[in-house]
Amino acid sequence: MQLNADVRGHGYPLLCLHGHPGNAACMRVFTEKLSQRYTTISPDLRGYGHSRMATPFTMTDHLADLNDLLDRFDIQQCLVLGWSLGGILAMELALQQPQRVAGLMLLGTAARPRGNHPPISWQDNALTAIASLINKAVPGWQWNIDTFGQRSLYRYLIQQHTPQAYQRLADEAFPAFLQTSRHAQQALNQALRAGYDRLPELEKIAVPSLVLCGECDRHITARASQETAQHLPHSSFKQYPQTAHLFPWEIPKVVLADLEHWLQTHF
Incomplete structure (x- = not known):
């Protein structure tokens, strides 16, 4: 192709x-x-x-x-x-x-x-979904990072939970995830x-x-x-x-x- x-x-x-x-x-x-x-x-x-x-x-x-x-x-x-x-x-x-x-x-x-990678629980998936949706709406929002991001599966993907990293997650990772077949x-x-x-x-x-x-x-x-x-x-x-x-x-x-x-x- x-x-x-x-x-x-x-x-x-x-x-x-x-x-x-x-x-x-x-x-x-x-x-x-x-x-x-x-x-x-x-x-x-x-x-x-x-x-x-x-x-x-x-x-x-x-x-x-x-x-x-x-x-x-x-x-x-x-x-x-x-x-x-x-x-x-x-x-x-x-x-x-x-x-x-x-x-x-x-x-x-x-x-x-x-x-x-540790086993993934339903709580992990739920928190990741919440963190991702909020981050897409308000990229790099520190409250979301502290409240949901660091408790979600993002804690295994990144260690430095900065607004800049979450901006990339919103702009690039989130759309890429949705487009993966x-x-x-x-x-x-x-x-x-x-x-x-x-x-x-x-x-x-x-x-x-x-x-x-x-x-x-x-x-x-x-x-x-x-x-x-x-x-x-x-x-x-x-x-x-x-x-x-x-x-x-x-x-x-x-x-x-x-x-x-x-x-x-x-x-």
Whole structure:
């Protein structure tokens, strides 16, 4: 299928891949700055955002879509930035099409993803719904953050409950959640149930890689991200304290500074 994509800036191409649930808008935290030096291409993956899909698919379909996307823009080689599921797809692209990937930036992800998320109760879901609806109506309202946000499932996604992070939740996460299809959820669940593990193959990735993670990530643990970095031959690793899976929205300036420094050092 032809993916919907947000293209910004001019320069060397940088493919930006969102997580689950997510869409191209969720990558604005990166593209708003990086598009000043690069051409950033942020697609809505199949079954997400405006890349509608009415029939079931598998994770391998994402790779075919991404190759078609690069062909459409006549991109022979690019940098790839992937967050969560997007990081897994970035590694898969580097393994399957090594000639197309010049470098990897992997955030909150792992080649053998493992989480330690506690069981979810009905109270968790109820508080998350309330917090989300209020936050969408009044983004970053401190009363809502203190009363509902920090008691909801957001407590596992972020550690620094700032108005700025909740603004991102309202503007980007909430619409992305509503636009994520059940087929996308099914494809991800199928891959996880199969015991996804690409650690043994990572030694084949010869390009420079940067792995970043949040210390308190419950969805993909920091230990799993570090394990991935240790298996990548030419990688750098950094863990941010007091942050979780959505750490780019918690400390965006710090993360962007680290990304830009790594890019300037290696490219």
